[in-house]
Amino acid sequence: MSELNWAGNYEYRAARIAAPATVDELRELVASSRSVRALGSRHSFNDLADSADLLVSTAALPAAIRIDADASTVTVGGGVRYGDLARELQAQGWALHNLASLPHISVAGAIATATHGSGDRNGNLATAVSALRILTGSGELVDIARGDDGFDGAVVSLGALGVVTEVTLDIRPTFDARQRLFGGVPWEAVTGRFDEVTSAAYSVSLFTTWAEDTVSLAWLKELDGAAATVADDFFGAPALTEARHMIPTMDVRNTTEQLGVVGPWSERLAHFRFEFTPSNGAEIQSEYLVPRARAVEAIEAVRALGPRIAPLLQISEIRTVARDDLWLSSAYGTDAVGLHFTWLRDQEGVEAVLPLLEDALLPLGARPHWGKLSIDRDGVVPSLYPRLDDFRALTERFDPERRFRNAFLARLLG
Numbered sequence: 441m442s443e444l445n446w447a448g449n450y451e452y453r454a455a456r457i458a459a460p461a462t463v464d465e466l467r468e469l470v471a472s473s474r475s476v477r478a479l480g481s482r483h484s485f486n487d488l489a490d491s492a493d494l495l496v497s498t499a500a501l502p503a504a505i506r507i508d509a510d511a512s513t514v515t516v517g518g519g520v521r522y523g524d525l526a527r528e529l530q531a532q533g534w535a536l537h538n539l540a541s542l543p544h545i546s547v548a549g550a551i552a553t554a555t556h557g558s559g560d561r562n563g564n565l566a567t568a569v570s571a572l573r574i575l576t577g578s579g580e581l582v583d584i585a586r587g588d589d590g591f592d593g594a595v596v597s598l599g600a601l602g603v604v605t606e607v608t609l610d611i612r613p614t615f616d617a618r619q620r621l622f623g624g625v626p627w628e629a630v631t632g633r634f635d636e637v638t639s640a641a642y643s644v645s646l647f648t649t650w651a652e653d654t655v656s657l658a659w660l661k662e663l664d665g666a667a668a669t670v671a672d673d674f675f676g677a678p679a680l681t682e683a684r685h686m687i688p689t690m691d692v693r694n695t696t697e698q699l700g701v702v703g704p705w706s707e708r709l710a711h712f713r714f715e716f717t718p719s720n721g722a723e724i725q726s727e728y729l730v731p732r733a734r735a736v737e738a739i740e741a742v743r744a745l746g747p748r749i750a751p752l753l754q755i756s757e758i759r760t761v762a763r764d765d766l767w768l769s770s771a772y773g774t775d776a777v778g779l780h781f782t783w784l785r786d787q788e789g790v791e792a793v794l795p796l797l798e799d800a801l802l803p804l805g806a807r808p809h810w811g812k813l814s815i816d817r818d819g820v821v822p823s824l825y826p827r828l829d830d831f832r833a834l835t836e837r838f839d840p841e842r843r844f845r846n847a848f849l850a851r852l853l854g
């Protein structure tokens with residue numbers, strides 16, 4: 441089998457891949473293998489999704505989008521992509537609280553790795569989950585809901601508990617938003633007035649290559665109807681009058697509409713349009729989620745490495761995530777700031793600079809994004825998750841035969 445992830449930087453080592461169309465087919469497949477993993481839309485950059493034997497793609501499983509207006513929830517098949525879900529919700533007058541930069545990822549794959557967007561008050565996408573249905577290695581369908589024993593460990597699961605066949609998410613009435621971009625934010629504002637900068641809109645993203653005199657772009661997503669706290673000047677950076685892609689070589693048509701044009705949340709909260717290639721495509725990504733209290737220190741540390749990392753970098757993004765209680769979430773117990781790196785697709789070069797970054801960031805408590813490339817040369821990541829032992833016990837409860845334990849999980853859990 442020769443199957444690649446979305447970015448093409450990882451070739452799955454699994455012996456076979458199947459795409460069941462029903463839960464019964466999925467159950468038979470899971471029963472047929474001692475080593476199995478769910479595969480979402482393949483947007484992770486490492487071996488997290490891989491299996492020694494069988495990969496079950498969730499792409500052909502039933503979408504089954506069901507809205508419960510009384511409960512303000514939606515239940516969807518785990519393989520449904522956020523872009524499809526967002527459009528269906530919008531058509532029926534509903535919304536999610538946030539989206540990642542791209543709508544192309546599957547719901548179950550995104551929550552499994554604590555995928556997030558931005559916004560001081562926005563938890564990551566997993567925080568919207570109120571219930572899960574999981575097909576375990578024994579072929580049983582287990583329902584687990586918010587408040588149940590182990591639920592806080594089961595949402596950001598790294599695929600370790602079984603195949604999530606259904607996810608129930610909190611929804612809210614639809615809303616409109618607009619995006620404005622500002623060019624050239626002084627570093628002194630970012631490091632000196634960090635809280636003011638990141639709280640200036642519903643979602644704020646800062647883009648830089650770390651080697652420039654200013655932060656090249658501030659990308660603000662503002663709720664329509666909310667009083668705009670920012671005029672045409674953002675800490676000295678002017679509002680742009682032409683739309684921009686955050687990677688200067690890429691086509692701006694791939695990004696969602698900017699220049700303050702109001703539109704539904706489903707067409708504004710992601711950076712990239714569902715119909716087009718997100719980001720670049722030829723790339724590798726890494727991201728480190730730093731406890732917010734150490735964010736400025738972390739930013740200064742990465743700036744000091746700017747000349748070393750800039751030659752390998754397409755763009756970096758700084759985002760904020762609200763704290764949560766999900767055991768393996770990168771925002772567990774702390775508001776967090778994501779320092780994200782979209783690298784050139786140069787695996788060797790990136791693997792050579794990551795230890796420098798990690799030497800600077802991991803001692804500050806930075807948690808690597810589960811779905812992106814990291815090295816953790818000294819094996820400190822397990823110590824960054826106070827509930828890891830509880831998670832290990834949860835995997836024994838759901839998966840006593842360790843069918844879903846792959847090499848990535850063996851490194852983390854033993």
Ligand SMILES: Cc1cc2nc3c(=O)[nH]c(=O)nc-3n(C[C@H](O)[C@H](O)[C@H](O)COP(=O)(O)OP(=O)(O)OC[C@H]3O[C@@H](n4cnc5c(N)ncnc54)[C@H](O)[C@@H]3O)c2cc1C
Pocket residue numbers: 446447477478479480481482483484485488489498518519540541542545546547548549550551552553554555556557598599600602603604605718719720725809811812
């Ligand atoms: C261009 C691009 C932009 C990105 N932007 C962001 C961003 O803005 N914010 C962010 O946080 N991340 C971002 N990411 C990372 C991405 O969101 C995560 O890697 C996410 O996990 C990908 O989801 P997927 O469906 O592709 O999962 P996969 O890569 O297919 O799998 C990831 C994990 O989820 C598990 N999994 C998948 N489906 C199931 C299921 N049904 N049941 C149980 N486990 C399952 C897999 O076993 C694996 O462990 C981006 C990635 C790309 C390529």
